[in-house]
Amino acid sequence: MIVLVPAYEPDGRLTALVAELARSAPRARVVVVDDGSGPAYAPVLDDVAALGATVVVDAADGGAVNHGKGHALRLGFRHLLEGAGRDAQEVVVCADCDGQHTVRDVLRVAERAGAAGAGAAGGMVLGGRRFTGRVPLRSRLGNAVARGAFRLVTGLPLHDTQTGLRAYPLAMLPWLLSVPGERFEYELAVLLRARGAGHAVVELPVETVYLEQNASSHFRPVVDSLRVLAPVLRFAATGSASFALELALLVLLQSWTGSLLLALVGARVVSGSANFLANKLVVFRATDRRHTRREALRYACLAVVLVAAGYVLLRGFAAMGAPVLPAKVLTDLVLFLVGWSVQRRLVFARPSGTGRAPGAGTTPASRRSGARTSG
Missing domain, CATH: 3.90.550.10 (Spore Coat Polysaccharide Biosynthesis Protein SpsA; Chain A)
Structure with a gap:
């Protein structure tokens, strides 16, 4: 010893x-x-x-x-x-x-x-x-x-x-x-x-x-x-920045194309890609490029699941007679914590022995x- x-x-x-x-x-x-x-x-x-x-x-x-x-x-x-x-x-x-x-x-x-x-x-x-x-x-x-x-x-x-x-x-x-x-x-x-x-x-x-x-x-x-909370705060900051980017792109693309559907899809793809890169490099410091394709696939699957889960939760709160605004806030908080946990544990998890x-x-x-x- x-x-x-x-x-x-x-x-x-x-x-x-x-x-x-x-x-x-x-x-x-x-x-x-x-x-x-x-x-x-x-x-x-x-x-x-x-x-x-x-x-x-x-x-x-x-x-x-x-x-x-x-x-x-x-x-x-x-x-x-x-x-x-x-x-x-x-x-x-x-x-x-x-x-x-x-x-x-x-x-x-x-x-x-x-x-x-x-x-x-x-x-x-x-x-x-x-x-x-x-x-x-x-x-x-x-x-x-x-x-x-x-x-x-x-x-x-x-x-x-x-x-x-x-x-x-x-x-x-x-x-x-x-x-x-x-x-x-x-x-x-x-x-x-x-x-x-x-x-x-x-x-x-x-x-x-x-x-x-x-x-x-x-x-x-x-x-x-x-x-200790710095990674969570960075995660919240990148999410807020991506949300602001999506809103700005939505307005801009709709004015250019005249199509709400194209504007929604385009804004979501660009803001989602930006959020993926920000979380990868800034929040979770997953700088190894060899895993980018795998991480992107997992991130995309998680995004789809979170959208579906958000819809189900809001419908459930509505069925219980909950007001829309509190229900939306609670739903987003739950999805934020789930998104943080899954991205940390699965999407951007580091392989063992990388030190x-x-x-x-x-x-x-x-x-x-x-x-x-x-x-």
Whole structure:
């Protein structure tokens, strides 16, 4: 087992974590990534190095710059991949440095990831908090919003999308290096892209620990929830733009041809084609041209089904005596959610195993007991 800890301005809680890991799991390898903490925090990093941990810094700037948690995690992943002769199914557990993850839970997550099938499947195991008991209101509400938004976008019913306690098989690190993100959005991006890349996500309940009412948390409920909802918002924007384009073309084509039928068909074909391309390239980022024909066929079939379903729903509401305007709004909302889900899961679904490890990247350097060497 390898325990990877990104650290920015750590205190004695990091030392306590490393010391307890050394007692409870003496065979575990601990790697701490110093993300630009500065000279004032060197004693803490020297202490964990004395306990046997490897302290990694960015060789490009000597560890003088704070790049963000995502950068630190990827620096650690790259450092681990550079080690020769390691078992591809060895488990890498990422944990925070602020004491929010108990060693017991670190070991439980590692054990679950190393169980038969978990590592071999190329999946990840999350240590998911349940937010029960005396949880700060900010954290309870923020995670509830983020959880709902995440489930809407991905379909994954996770309890804790913000957890930093995660276990990955070593073989998964090249894909993790391909996921963009320098700061706290990186861990969210990993979850958002996991299913599309064919990686399973398993959640294991862990203890919820909040220190000083979670004062050190960098979680931003509104910003992070909007980040999760960004694909849905882009989907709504492309749909609105296509609707406006269709209306404009309808008026223009009817004035040119004098035929309502030709105007309707022409406007729908052009706006539908524009919406297909916008959803493919902007919303779902499905840039592989090899699948365009298949995607277009599925999109066209979905469009026909949605039109028919809209008609059936409106007739049903009318039969129940519902007013036309509320019925139309409700119908369009249902079709919007269905259209989003089907396009994400079927029309523009990415084949598994599409992640690529980046080429040249930031070079890590490691130190033990204060001595630095290039990685």
